[in-house]
Amino acid sequence: MQSIKTLPLAALVCALSPLAAVPALAQTSTAPLADGAIFAQASTLPFQTPDFSKIKDSDFRPALLEGIKQKQAEIDGIANNPEAPTFANTIEALERSGQMLDRVNAVFSALTGANTNDTLDAVDAETAPMLTALSDSITLNDKLFARIKALYDQRAALNLAPDQLQVLTLRYDSMVRNGALLSAADKAKLKDINGKLSTLETQFGQKLTAGTKDAALVVTGKGALSGLSEAEVAAAAKAAADRKLPAGRFVIPLQNTTQQPQLSSLKNRATRQALFAKGWTRSEQGGANDTRAMILEQAALRAEKARLLGFKDYASLAISNQMAKTPENAVKFLNQMVPALAAAQKRDAAELNKLVKARGGKFAVTPADWDYYSGLLRQQKYAFDDSQVKPYLEITNVLENGVFFAANKLYGLTFTKRTDLPVYHPDVTVYQVNDQDGSELALFYFDPWKRDNKRGGAWMSNFVDQSGLMGTKPVVYNVSNYAKPAPGQPALVTWDDANTMFHEFGHALHGMLSNQRYPSIAGTNTARDFVEFPSQFNENWMTEPTVLANFAKHYQTGAPMPSELVAKIEKAATFNQAYALGEVVAAQLLDLKWHSLPAGTAPRDVNAFENAALKASGLDVAHVPPRYRTSYFRHIWGGGYAAAYYAYGWTEMLDHDAYQWFKDNGGMTRANGQKFRDTVLSQGHAADYATMYRNLTGRDPSIEPMLKARGLK
Structure with a gap:
């Protein structure tokens, strides 16, 4: 999962109503920096990477306030420029604006996700509405919109380069979709809704983190x-x-x-x-960590926001600028998998119940039993389990001789560990990435282990974005939540963990190999149903024979994973897909149900709505519940994936179809890697998503390779 907590430049395009004055941040050569001043200028460390040895918790509030103030002033200057609008003094000026805010927000978002504390949470709660208000007042700035519209209306005569035309078009469309054409009264309503949603999303994340810990x-x-x-x-x-x-x-x-x-x-x-049961009810205890009331409020506010903007529901608003275009297309895509999935779920449940009975059990299998008995069944069928695999998956070996090795084979990248750069937690490791010609390309930070003050899941984001305009190279990080070994124990991960490492590094490659002039279209600044494509595609290389042989080695002896164990893994690749895919599709359909509610129709009972939505899915949810229940569905209530969780399935379709193209054209070659780099990884959102995909494969994507890979066809 890509991190979406950090607001991209494209989201921060206008001015905030005046804030209280923020004192100037003093900087002298003889006294310590005032709180927040560390972010006033770009870091002097390599790649402008943050200097965590000097950053303090007390820096964030003043730096965020000053960053907002500076951004506001810059936007006011653009909007009130007496000169006629040009691409340089309007669009390019917007691309350059808010650099201090970007610096502090990149670090702050990383820490509140991966290493938070009460101080940071309090600053987050206070400043999240301010950032939303800043974004709103940019989007709803009449003078700024008039300048952008004037350029957009005469775009054919402006002689713009393709990337310039794309940036102009996206900014115009974004402002329209975010209310630029609304009346003054409706703009005020929209600002109020967005402020409330920002507060609720921040509070949801904090409640869920606390509830999960408790x-x-x-x-x-x-x-x-x-x-x-x-x-x-x-x-x-x-x-x-x-x-x-x-x-x-x-x-x-x-x-x-x-x-x-x-x-x-x-x-x-x-x-x-x-x-x-602890996991299932973590956010439903009726106490301080119960999230259900705020979910109902969020659902109602999002539906009302969609109505104001002229859409029938929030899903229609959210998907209108995605590759899928409409929620109907997203649901149609998901429903293609339901009949085969439901049949497989019932068949697998019957097989597990048979195993339970054979082993003397006097109960029917429940979701709490499914993984245990499916593991026994897998052992019975394929004679292996995770305990046999983990000794061959030492985490550093997986990273350096697997993930990095594949990137070298495909893209010519090389990686060198850096021990001279400060990190935000001792668990973090830093690598310098060099390009195929030996030139410096990026920095990569790796933070693998679960901590109580780290939000769940795995994600990628940037400390520094790639931008030709700014002359910056990417500083990228991956964060995960693997079970940390006890002191003195080997750092072994599961097969699924290793797969997640390849997945998240696919996001990292999307950020590191970006080659765009303008930051708003660089790297992972793409639609939800496209941004997961490079990450899911990168998973394929984990089981490429040359890659697997290079990293799957016993942590004690160095012996390669036995060929018979590899064969068992390959044979078992489609085992338990009724659960593995079914839980995800159930969650995807649940998300779309919540966000297909018209204004004024929000339910009163979260659990009743969830039960009805899951029943309507046609899946066997009694045995295979959704991967995320409504009350702890962070992706959609606090993670930016509202009405977009289907994107993981959509991009999996792209992943398998693209991998099929690789197989049909020679497999894991540098030439194929270069084409993927040129047509996808370097492009960001420089072109239409469907066009970029056709530039790679020469065709539109098909769901057939995905169904085959999942064992459903």
Whole structure:
């Protein structure tokens, strides 16, 4: 998942109503910098990467306020320029604006996601509405829009380069979609709605992080953890010690999804049921961390926003500038998978119940049991499990000899560890990336381990964006939530974790290989149903024989993963797809149901609406619940993916179809990698998405390769 917390420049295109004066930030050569002044100028470190050795929590509030003030002044200057509008004094000036705000917000967003604390959360809650107000007053600035519209109306006569025409068109369309043509009264309503939504989205994220931490399962005695490895038991003991619990207690922290990793190994059914229940109800306890009331408010506000802007519902508004274009196209795409998925789910549930009975169980399989018994079934069918695979997946080896190796084979990139650059947490590692000609290309930060003050999931974002206009090279980071080993234990990851590493690095490549003049169309500044394409596509190289052989080596002996184990993994590739894909499609359809509500029709009961929506999906949700329940669906209530979670499936279609093109044209070659780099990775949003895709493959995408890869056809 790409990070979307940091507001892109394209989102911050206008002026805020005047704020209280912010004192000038003093800078002298003889005294320490005033709070916030660290962000007044670009960092002097390589690639302008943030100097975390000097950044303090107390810097963020004043720096954000000063950044907003500066951005406001710059926008006012553009809007009130007495000269006739030109591309340079209007559009290019917008692209250059807000540099201090971008610097501080990039770091602040990274820390509130990956290493937050009460101080940062408080600043986030205070400043999020200010940033939204800034964005609104840019979008709704009549004078600024008049200048952009004047250029847009005469665009054919302006002799613009293709990227300039694209930036102009996107800015005009964005302002129209965000209310530039509304009446003054409706603009005021829209500002109010956006401010409320910003506050609610920030509060949702904070409540969910707290609720996920508080809902961690506490058990007494090792017997409750039977089935977990020694390393996992040690990690559970350390988690309990970190929380200052008495000896003999163990803690299993929750990850953000419905299923929890330990459910595949826990032999004790009572522990499985308790762990699943903790995750399922983490945000539904009626206390401080219950998110349901704010979800209802968000749904109602989004529907009203869509009505104001002339759309029948929020999904229609959100998808109008995506590759899919309409929610009907998104639902049609998802529904192509439902019949085969539902049939496979019922078939798999029956097979698991048969296994339960054969092993003496006197119960029907539930979602809490599914992973455990499907693991036994996989072992029975294919004779392997994660415990056999993990010794061959030491995390640094996976990263350097797998993820980086593939990038070298395809794009000619080389990676060198940097130990001289400060980081925001000891878990973080930094690499310098050089291009195929040896030139400096980017910096890459890697933050893999779960922490209580880190939000769930995995994501990518930038500390510094690529921009020819600004002369900046990308500084990119990947953040994940893998189970950290206890001290002295090897840093082993699961097969799924390794796959996530390849996925998130696909986002990193999209950022690092960007080659655009204007920051608003560079890197991952693309539609939700396109931005996941490079990341999902990059997953394919994990099992490429030359790549797998280079990193899948035993952490103790260095022996390669046995060919028979590799064969078992390949044979099992489509095993349990009824669950793996079904839980995602259920969540995607649930998201679209929530955001297809017309104004004035928001339900009163979150759970009742969710149950009805899931029942209408046609999927076997009794056995395969959605990957994210409404109450902890961070993607759509606090993560920017409202009405866009379908994008993961849509981009998976692009991924498999593009991989089929690679296979049909010689596979993993430098020539094919260069074509993918030239037509997709370097392009950002420099062209229409469908056009970019056809430039790669020569055809429109087909769902057939995806269905085959998933074992559904």
